[in-house]
Each structure stands twice: as structure tokens, then as C-alpha cells.
Amino acid sequence: MAASYSRLLAEDSLLAVEADDGDLLYFSCSPASCAAPSRRPPPLLLPLLAGGGSAHSLTVPCSERVPAAQLHAALRRALDAERGLGRPLPLFSLQPRERGFLLLQPGRSKAAQERRLRPLLAAHLPYLRVCGYELSCGDRVWQCPWGADGARRLVQKAEVDPAVHPAVSTLRREAVFGCWKEAQRVLRECIPFIPEARGVLELWDKCPKYPQKGNFPVIVVEGLDATGKTTLTQSLKESMRAVLLKSPPACINQWRKIFDNEPTLIRRAFYALGNYIVASEIAAQSTKSPVIVDRYWHSTAAYAIATEISGGLHNLPVHHHEVYQWPEDLLKPDLVVLLTLSHEERVRRLQSRGIEKTKEEAELEMNVRFREKVEELYKRMENPGCIPVDASPPREAVIENVLHLIENHCLI
Numbered sequence: 001m002a003a004s005y006s007r008l009l010a011e012d013s014l015l016a017v018e019a020d021d022g023d024l025l026y027f028s029c030s031p032a033s034c035a036a037p038s039r040r041p042p043p044l045l046l047p048l049l050a051g052g053g054s055a056h057s058l059t060v061p062c063s064e065r066v067p068a069a070q071l072h073a074a075l076r077r078a079l080d081a082e083r084g085l086g087r088p089l090p091l092f093s094l095q096p097r098e099r100g101f102l103l104l105q106p107g108r109s110k111a112a113q114e115r116r117l118r119p120l121l122a123a124h125l126p127y128l129r130v131c132g133y134e135l136s137c138g139d140r141v142w143q144c145p146w147g148a149d150g151a152r153r154l155v156q157k158a159e160v161d162p163a164v165h166p167a168v169s170t171l172r173r174e175a176v177f178g179c180w181k182e183a184q185r186v187l188r189e190c191i192p193f194i195p196e197a198r199g200v201l202e203l204w205d206k207c208p209k210y211p212q213k214g215n216f217p218v219i220v221v222e223g224l225d226a227t228g229k230t231t232l233t234q235s236l237k238e239s240m241r242a243v244l245l246k247s248p249p250a251c252i253n254q255w256r257k258i259f260d261n262e263p264t265l266i267r268r269a270f271y272a273l274g275n276y277i278v279a280s281e282i283a284a285q286s287t288k289s290p291v292i293v294d295r296y297w298h299s300t301a302a303y304a305i306a307t308e309i310s311g312g313l314h315n316l317p318v319h320h321h322e323v324y325q326w327p328e329d330l331l332k333p334d335l336v337v338l339l340t341l342s343h344e345e346r347v348r349r350l351q352s353r354g355i356e357k358t359k360e361e362a363e364l365e366m367n368v369r370f371r372e373k374v375e376e377l378y379k380r381m382e383n384p385g386c387i388p389v390d391a392s393p394p395r396e397a398v399i400e401n402v403l404h405l406i407e408n409h410c411l412i
């Protein structure tokens with residue numbers, strides 16, 4: 001019988017592990033005294049442990065955002081580099097709120113896995129919760145925390161309904177910032193270890209904080225890579241005698257690679273503040289001429305959500321969720337055009353372009369699910385929403401269609 005998160009949390013701790021197919025499997029851990037005998041052990045763990053394998057979970061408390069994000073990323077790197085410990089499956093703990101990994105290792109005892117893990121985790125141990133898993137009576141799985149004071153707890157499969165992805169509740173705090181103050185706060189905390197964060201913040205300090213749009217139209221062009229944004233924005237610039245801007249803006253572009261290699265929290269704060277910096281340029285330019293913007297807030301939000309929410313479309317936050325709403329303190333464009341293209345044609349264009357692929361572009365090509373999520377997310381954005389435009393006709397036809405759309409929407 002499915003239970004709500006809140007009922008489960010009342011008596012147990014609740015964990016969700018992301019299996020290889022992207023689906024989430026929930027399990028709860030409770031003192032043996034309050035465990036219902038009818039519940040079954042999680043299918044991931046039972047066969048593995050029964051077959052002589054071993055499992056450990058490593059989780060990082062989420063209370064302090066920046067150190068937690070860094071520790072999580074450091075763990076990921078350490079686990080990826082260490083061969084023979086099993087692939088780290090993403091793990092979410094809902095009570096207490098933590099994030100980490102589950103390591104499943106066939107054919108190795110718990111003690112042997114622990115011996116491999118101890119030196120790897122030594123420097124991080126004070127900030128981590130580590131638990132081993134063991135089997136007793138043939139079908140009872142126990143969670144055994146490292147450290148003296150942790151009593152072992154019985155692990156059982158939890159049927160959770162409604163199945164809201166556990167990362168949904170942390171999106172606002174960790175990936176899709178609702179205002180510039182949040183993004184600024186994150187980057188400020190990064191200054192001690194990312195000096196470039198100071199550079200971004202100094203530029204931001206010089207920008208007006210709530211700039212207003214001028215009388216000329218502001219048109220944003222969005223879409224997956226190679227859908228034709230550059231081609232279209234260049235043509236619009238010429239035919240409308242417009243100014244062409246990009247987000248992130250040129251003034252912070254030299255630091256982009258650095259932030260792209262940082263954990264989600266820091267990376268998304270960089271792109272978010274980039275949008276606010278470009279907003280002040282939009283405000284200034286739109287007093288003099290039409291403005292075309294190549295990517296803006298919708299890209300930042302869509303890519304952030306698609307990366308954070310694993311699995312398929314069904315895991316995305318529900319329609320009209322707060323993460324789909326335009327931030328109140330960010331200058332709004334008059335029109336947002338979303339270029340849409342079939343997967344096959346987009347890959348053909350990517351290949352014919354033949355320039356170096358970024359990590360996310362490579363992922364888009366490989367990962368159909370991720371691409372579907374980004375496209376769907378663009379469509380869920382609100383206030384303003386994106387107007388889809390078919391990007392498959394020849395260049396001239398796409399440009400013509402968009403010019404019509406602009407005429408109708410912006411009355412120019």
C-alpha cells in the first residue's frame with residue numbers, strides 16, 4: 001500500500017536511490033521495533049547482499065549549500081577515479097535531508113569494501129554519514145552506520161505515492177534561483193576558493209539592480225544547441241537593425257569554463273547572475289533600438305532542472321510549478337521564440353558544423369531523455385512563455401516566420 005512522504009517520515013528515515021535506468025527506488029530505515037513485518041527489503045540490495053556482494057551509502061548533509069555542493073562533487077570525483085568500488089548511484093535522503101551515493105559492489109564482503117573506502121573518505125569523514133548494509137536471517141537487510149553511536153536499522157522497500165522526485169523540493173535553493181540576491185549570495189561564498197567569482201560580482205555591483213526595458217522590442221531566441229539560434233539572431237539583427245546580445249554576456253564569458261566545471265549550485269549561480277548582468281545591457285540598448293537576445297533565463301532554468309531531475313519526463317515538477325515562473329526582479333522580454341527541430345535534423349546540423357562539443361552538447365546527443373526534458377521544460381516556462389517555431393524549413397523561411405511573429409506580438 002502506497003504511503004505519503006510525511007507518513008513515512010514520521011517513523012522512518014526515507015532514502016531514494018536512482019537506479020541505472022533513471023528510475024527511483026525508495027527505501028526506509030527504521031529501528032527494528034517499529035518495522036512492519038509485511039514490508040519487503042529493497043530489490044537492489046537483497047539480491048546483491050544474498051549473492052555475497054556489499055553496499056555502502058555515503059551522504060552529505062545539505063545544510064550549508066556551498067560546502068555541501070563541493071563535498072558532493074569531491075566525493076563523486078574520488079569515487080569515479082577509484083576502480084572496483086562499483087558505480088556510485090545517486091542517493092537522496094529525505095530525512096535528514098542529505099545527498100550522496102550508494103555503492104553496490106558484487107563479490108566483495110562488507111569488510112573488504114569498507115577497507116577500500118576508509119582511506120578514500122578519511123579526509124571527508126567528519127562531514128559525511130557513511131553506512132554499510134548487511135544481511136541477516138536470509139532476507140533482512142540492515143543499515144549499519146559507521147561510528148560508535150549509530151544503532152543499526154532495518155531497511156525496507158518503501159512504496160511512496162505521489163512519487164515526486166526528491167530533488168524537486170531543493171531546486172529553488174540549489175539550481176533555479178528566484179532572484180538575484182540568491183545567486184549573488186552563492187557567488188560571494190565562493191570567493192575564497194574561486195577568485196573569478198569576485199570578478200563576476202564586481203561587474204554585477206556596477207549594474208543597476210532593477211533596470212526597466214526601453215520602448216523598443218526585446219526578442220529572445222531559445223532552443224537546444226544547433227537549432228539555428230546564431231543563424232536566426234544574426235539575421236534578425238540585420239533585418240531589424242537591432243542590437244544583438246547574448247547571455248552569458250561577453251564581459252563574463254572568459255570565466256565560463258571555470259564555472260562550467262563547478263557543481264550545479266555554483267554553475268547555475270554564475271549563469272543566473274549573467275542573466276541579470278545582461279538585463280542591464282538590454283535596458284540600456286532597448287531605449288535606442290530593438291534588442292535580440294541569444295539565450296536568457298529560460299535556458300538557465302531549463303538546463304538546470306533537466307540536469308537535477310533524473311529519469312524521464314514524469315519526474316519533472318508539475319505544470320505551473322514555481323520554478324517555471326519568470327523571476328520578478330528580472331527584466332522581461334516582449335517575446336521569447338523557441339526553435340524546435342527533430343532530433344535527427346539537429347544531430348545532422350551538429351555534425352555538419354563539426355566544432356568541439358561541450359560536455360552538455362555531447363550529453364544531448366547521447367541522452368535522448370535529457371533532450372526531451374530540456375524541450376519540455378522550455379514549453380512549461382511561464383510569464384512569459386516560449387512561442388515554438390519550427391526550425392526545420394530553410395533559413396530564409398524560418399527568419400520570415402519569426403519576423404511575422406514579431407510583427408504580431410510587438411506591433412512594429
Ligand SMILES: Nc1ncnc2c1ncn2[C@@H]1O[C@H](COP(=O)(O)OP(=O)(O)OP(=O)(O)O)[C@@H](O)[C@H]1O
Nearest residue numbers: 225226227228229230231349353391393394395398
Ligand atoms: N534553417 C536552417 N536550415 C539548415 N541549416 C541551418 C538552418 N539554420 C541553421 N542551420 C545550420 O545549422 C548549424 C547550427 O546552426 P546555429 O549555429 O545557428 O545553431 P545554434 O542554435 O546557434 O547552436 P549553438 O547553440 O550550439 O551555438 C549551422 O551549421 C547552421 O548553418
Ligand SMILES: Nc1ccn([C@@H]2O[C@H](COP(=O)(O)O)[C@@H](O)[C@H]2O)c(=O)n1
Nearest residue numbers: 225247248271295296297299300303360
Ligand atoms: N542563459 C544561459 C545560457 C547558457 N546556459 C548554459 O550554457 C549551455 C548552452 O550554451 P551554448 O553556448 O552552448 O548555447 C547550456 O548547457 C546551459 O547550461 C545557461 O544556463 N543560461
